[in-house]
Every structure is written in C-alpha cells, then in structure tokens.
Amino acid sequence: MNTILDIQKRLLQYNIKPSLQRIAVMQYLMENKTHPTADIIYAALSPAIPTLSRTTIYNTLKLLSEQGAIIALNIDEKNVRYDGDIVAHTHFRCKKCSRIYDLPKNFTLENKQQFLDFYITECQVYYKGYCKECKKTSINNEIINNF
Amino acid sequence: MNTILDIQKRLLQYNIKPSLQRIAVMQYLMENKTHPTADIIYAALSPAIPTLSRTTIYNTLKLLSEQGAIIALNIDEKNVRYDGDIVAHTHFRCKKCSRIYDLPKNFTLENKQQFLDFYITECQVYYKGYCKECKKTSINNEIINNF
C-alpha cells in the first residue's frame, strides 16, 4: 500500500507540487495498473472530489508524464493511456477487448511460445528523442533519461 | 521505380481491388518514405485527382493497413502516420521537429552509441493481438502475421 506521504514523495521527486488533485491522480495510477484513459481517471476520482474538472485531469497527466513521474502510452489509437509504473517494460493490447497488459520481463518474439496467453499479430517499437539537427538546440530544455 | 503494374500487383497480393485512388495512395507511400499523415497524402494527391475526397483517403488507409499492405504508426500522439515499408523495422520520432525516421536494422539500445544521429530519451514497445480470453473467438476473422 502507498501512503499519502509516499505519493507526495514521488511527486516531489519529480519536481511536482503535491496538490490534492495531483496526489489523487498519482495515487490512482499507482493503485490501478489498468493503463486507464484520462476519462476513466476522471470518472473514478470525480465522486470523491466533486469540484474536479476534466481539464485538471488532462493538465495533471501532461505534467506528470512530462516530468517523468508517469508514462503516456500511445498503444491505443483512440485515447492516450497512462501507466504509473515507470520501470521499463513492454505492453500488449488486445485488438478485441482493448485491454492493455504488461508483458513479462523476459518476453521476446523469440520465446513467445512460452507465453501462450498472448496471440501476437504485430509489434511496434518507437524511440523518441532528438534528431541530429534538433539535438544542439534542445537538449538543455529536457530532462533526459539516458538509459 | 515502381510501375503502376508493380503497385497493382502489391494491392492484389493483399486482396485489395486496385482502383485509381488506391493505386495513388499505395504509390505515394511507396515513393515517399516520410511516414505521412492522412491529410498530407490527401493534400499531395488532390491536385492530380481533383474529385478526391478525404474520406476516400481514410477509407483506403484503413483498408490497406487492415489487409497488411501498409503499416499504421501511432508514434505521433496527434495523427496516425502511415508507412508503405512493411518489412519489420523500428522508428524514431524527433520531439522537436516531429519528423519520423527509420532506424537502422542493427540499432539497439545497447549499441546506440554507434548511431549518434539520434539522442534517445524514451522507448516504447507495443505488441498487439488477442489475449487469452478473446483468442478463441477471434482468430478466424483476422489475417495473422505469425512472425
């Protein structure tokens, strides 16, 4: 279980002021490993925070992902999904039920026979960063995870 | 160079009737390896085919990608990008200029020092297919690239 203090610490660690709303979003993502959309998070938190606005959810998710406290997934072509687990791992999206699963650490296309839970039809690998031309001017403005 | 006959052959190979519009879209993607959006393709083809409709571009891109003749990329959070190169390869998106590059075949995070053209800040790996529950009912309806 994550205490409010743990969550505050996590936010401060990424230079995010821990407001009530930000703590709620961070906590939701830490406790719900379902890769939810902004709207799912809004619907879940709205009853407990009746004044909550959708814009705040979008603002918060943008801030948290830009600061590296969470990860934004573009695996679903309709909505952006969010993941509170920032340890590097790969994802699987079911084309029928649209659920997003975390794949086991040792999963590769070569050994996928061992993981018969997933029938894989496609794989996409996306790297992001700065190209040669844009590198010089932009590096300073970005927090870089040089993994 | 790709002749119209080459392009027709490619479409037929994926069970797509080679209409004028479909040939134009397929040809554009084969000759422009810039990972364009639907709208870029529309703007490029529209002068030569004045009656062309945006809907046709969307319909065609959907058909071609569903049939496996092209690949739809969700590397850009705003628009879907399309790639006529269906040989497995990975992509890089510059966060500043938004250009999408093909990465060299031998590129990995381990040897990325060799490829100093790209300063990488993040990597996403997305698998798609059918989960255990949905597997039984759906496999027959899908063309599966069992790579």
Place this chain on the structure above:
DNA sequence: TCTAAAATTGTATTCATTTCAAAATTAAAA
C-alpha cells in the same frame, strides 16, 4: 444494355484533447 455490388464522395457528426479566461487556492512579502 441492364442490373447489382462495390467504391467514392461530401456533409454532418463525434469525441478526445486543448485553449483560455475567470475563480480559487497557495505562498510569500510586508
């Protein structure tokens, strides 16, 4: 040529996300 099926077109709509300015909250200064 006639007819049916398939493909294309254009308009209207949807819906996730963004913009923006006002209101509320927080933090800092006096």
Place this chain on the structure above:
DNA sequence: TTTTAATTTTGAAATGAATACAATTTTAGA
C-alpha cells in the same frame, strides 16, 4: 495577520482528426 503575487483549478468554448452515413458514381457480370 493583512496584502499581494504566483500558481493551480475550473468550466465553457474551440479545435481537429477521424468516422458515420446517405447519395452519387463507377465497376463488373449477366
């Protein structure tokens, strides 16, 4: 504690990529 400035939140309006849909056009077969 008051005052003031900066930050955050809020909700209404706007944006824009993509889809739905019905009408029109084209294609293919009888």
